[in-house]
Amino acid sequence: MDTLQPGPAPGPPPCTACRLRKAGAFTAVSADEMAFIESFRASTLNRPAGSTLMHEQKPGGKLFTLYAGWAFRYKTLSDGRRQILNFLLPGDLIGLQQEFSDGAMHGIEAVTDVSLCVFPRDGLWELFRRYPNLGYDITWLAAREEGMVDDNLLTAGRRNAAERVAMLLMHLYRRLERLGLVQDGSVEFPINQQHIADILGLSLVHTNKTMRRLQQLGLHEIRNGRLWLRNPKALQRLADYYDAPLRRAPLL
Amino acid sequence: MDTLQPGPAPGPPPCTACRLRKAGAFTAVSADEMAFIESFRASTLNRPAGSTLMHEQKPGGKLFTLYAGWAFRYKTLSDGRRQILNFLLPGDLIGLQQEFSDGAMHGIEAVTDVSLCVFPRDGLWELFRRYPNLGYDITWLAAREEGMVDDNLLTAGRRNAAERVAMLLMHLYRRLERLGLVQDGSVEFPINQQHIADILGLSLVHTNKTMRRLQQLGLHEIRNGRLWLRNPKALQRLADYYDAPLRRAPLL
DNA sequence: CGATGTCTTGATGAAATTCAACTCGAGTGG
DNA sequence: CCACTCGAGTTGAATTTCATCAAGACATCG
Numbered sequence: 001m002d003t004l005q006p007g008p009a010p011g012p013p014p015c016t017a018c019r020l021r022k023a024g025a026f027t028a029v030s031a032d033e034m035a036f037i038e039s040f041r042a043s044t045l046n047r048p049a050g051s052t053l054m055h056e057q058k059p060g061g062k063l064f065t066l067y068a069g070w071a072f073r074y075k076t077l078s079d080g081r082r083q084i085l086n087f088l089l090p091g092d093l094i095g096l097q098q099e100f101s102d103g104a105m106h107g108i109e110a111v112t113d114v115s116l117c118v119f120p121r122d123g124l125w126e127l128f129r130r131y132p133n134l135g136y137d138i139t140w141l142a143a144r145e146e147g148m149v150d151d152n153l154l155t156a157g158r159r160n161a162a163e164r165v166a167m168l169l170m171h172l173y174r175r176l177e178r179l180g181l182v183q184d185g186s187v188e189f190p191i192n193q194q195h196i197a198d199i200l201g202l203s204l205v206h207t208n209k210t211m212r213r214l215q216q217l218g219l220h221e222i223r224n225g226r227l228w229l230r231n232p233k234a235l236q237r238l239a240d241y242y243d244a245p246l247r248r249a250p251l252l
Numbered sequence: 253m254d255t256l257q258p259g260p261a262p263g264p265p266p267c268t269a270c271r272l273r274k275a276g277a278f279t280a281v282s283a284d285e286m287a288f289i290e291s292f293r294a295s296t297l298n299r300p301a302g303s304t305l306m307h308e309q310k311p312g313g314k315l316f317t318l319y320a321g322w323a324f325r326y327k328t329l330s331d332g333r334r335q336i337l338n339f340l341l342p343g344d345l346i347g348l349q350q351e352f353s354d355g356a357m358h359g360i361e362a363v364t365d366v367s368l369c370v371f372p373r374d375g376l377w378e379l380f381r382r383y384p385n386l387g388y389d390i391t392w393l394a395a396r397e398e399g400m401v402d403d404n405l406l407t408a409g410r411r412n413a414a415e416r417v418a419m420l421l422m423h424l425y426r427r428l429e430r431l432g433l434v435q436d437g438s439v440e441f442p443i444n445q446q447h448i449a450d451i452l453g454l455s456l457v458h459t460n461k462t463m464r465r466l467q468q469l470g471l472h473e474i475r476n477g478r479l480w481l482r483n484p485k486a487l488q489r490l491a492d493y494y495d496a497p498l499r500r501a502p503l504l
Numbered sequence: 505c506g507a508t509g510t511c512t513t514g515a516t517g518a519a520a521t522t523c524a525a526c527t528c529g530a531g532t533g534g
Numbered sequence: 535c536c537a538c539t540c541g542a543g544t545t546g547a548a549t550t551t552c553a554t555c556a557a558g559a560c561a562t563c564g
Contacts, residue, residue: 073402075402075403075406077406077410077411077492078492079492081410081411082410083405083406083409083410085402085405085406096391096395097395097398097399097402099395100391100392100395100396100399101395101396101398101399106402124388125384125388128380128384128385128387128388128391129384132377132380132381132384132387133380135380135384135387135388135391136376136377136380136387138391139348139352139380139387139390139391139394140352142391142394142395142398143348143349143351143352143353143394144352144353145398146349146353146394146397146398146401147349147352147353149398149401149402149405150325150327150337150349150358150401151327152405153335153337153401153404153405153408154327154329154335154337156405156408156409156453157335157408157452157453158329158333158334158335158453159329159333160551160552161551161552192509192510192511193510193511194510200409201408201409201410202552202553203552203553203554204511204553205512205513205552205553205554205555206551206552206553208510208511208512208513209512209513209552212511212512212513240329240330240331412519412520413519413520444541444542444543445542445543446542454520454521455520455521455522456543457520457521457522457523457544457545458519458520458521460543460544460545461520461544461545464543464544464545
């Protein structure tokens with residue numbers, strides 16, 4: 001039902017005016033490459049919060065760059081149990097694996113209203129051929145995303161509930177910080193406790209109790225859709241989180 | 253201590269005589285590309301079971317293709333809890349993420365004696381430039397590995413102990429089958445219960461009890477380092493595993 | 505104002521961890 | 535050749551963590 005109608009907000013501007021590139025979180029590209037990316041971009045698109053950007057079963061689908069908003073990749077078991085694999089933030093490339101991977105697919109859903117840059121999947125090969133740098137960049141992005149899933153697997157497999165929550169808060173805060181999205185010591189935080197339970201591999205109730213406890217201990221605060229890290233040191237210690245400074249990422 | 257001495261067994265042969273390519277599990281390459289891969293390959297290497305192929309902390313490291321044997325990628329928390337991220341089987345490319353990903357690294361350890369084809373990491377860029385197909389292939393491999401980690405995250409996050417074991421057995425059996433390594437209805441199975449606990453996110457004791465139960469129910473049998481799936485249907489149902497036929501993978 | 509979504513809390517039970525032994529075979533050194 | 539150790543697998547019991555069930559609070563929204 002939410003598959004066709006255009007979204008409400010204004011879409012991304014031309015690449016040369018890209019808000020993301022100006023923010024300094026991404027690597028520079030040559031004028032040549034920039035022109036190619038602009039021409040490679042088939043269209044732009046806005047989709048409302050909650051819509052499915054990519055279906056878990058159907059292959060194909062487009063290739064996107066998330067320009068604004070939050071989304072997540074997920075998998076579900078046939079009885080409905082859902083695991084979120086990772087969150088997608090502005091600048092992330094979406095839908096690359098659908099092209100390649102064996103086995104079952106994953107779905108992608110928008111958390112907030114999102115705007116997207118759309119690329120034709122069958123142009124990917126031409127991109128590799130004509131602009132090897134960009135091909136290299138795409139591999140970079142794929143490897144980085146795998147690194148994030150690696151971290152989430154360590155979290156789900158080996159950390160207890162409090163450690164998991166602490167890890168997630170640190171991780172998201174740092175990523176948003178890298179994107180320049182910290183304002184007045186807090187970041188926008190549009191996900192609810194069900195999302196958090198689903199990425200951490202916990203039940204909703206247990207997630208709630210754990211977060212309540214951490215908040216009451218003064219480690220963090222979530223209010224009005226924003227997140228404050230009230231005691232980042234303690235969160236970091238609890239999560240056993242190590243702050244490798246995030247590098248600039250490529251941006252398609 | 254196990255960093256320098258050469259291993260015992262004979263290493264991989266020239267690429268033109270590669271045992272893996274002949275097995276039919278991998279995509280064909282042109283004579284041109286084959287020659288490049290051969291020249292790109294800096295050396296071959298054998299390492300004994302249990303040795304560390306890549307350190308969890310140190311960056312750098314080489315790029316390998318696993319030619320024979322089993323290995324695994326892992327991460328550990330500072331108090332020693334270990335999570336295996338995925339198992340590496342012949343044909344898998346090793347060490348790609350070290351080049352790219354932010355954040356903490358992962359380690360790689362050999363389960364059995366292994367033999368490896370070694371590629372210089374700084375030649376990767378030239379590969380992308382001169383042979384875009386191969387660059388594309390590398391992205392393919394990265395995306396496929398991410399898909400495997402995705403599956404493992406779903407397993408660790410949402411399946412119970414019995415389902416996790418069933419999933420792992422199906423998954424590994426199918427991969428080995430794809431490589432043509434099934435003999436007399438069984439496959440070599442060199443990992444121990446600690447490895448299994450470490451990839452499934454379970455304790456050793458609980459893993460043992462769960463596997464014992466499944467074995468006694470006649471679902472599988474592990475004996476003398478080999479694995480039989482005695483009731484694949486039941487395992488598949490238990491794991492909620494869907495058998496997307498594995499495609500041919502690229503091979504570097 | 506009723507309906508809905510999200511957050512919250514307590515009670516109960518199931519699942520998994522931890523602790524502690526014990527078995528069995530494969531070395532290994534006296 | 536025989537203790538002895540060591541790694542891997544096995545098992546029972548006690549304990550902890552987490553899931554499930556049930557219900558209520560609160561805000562938003564048509």
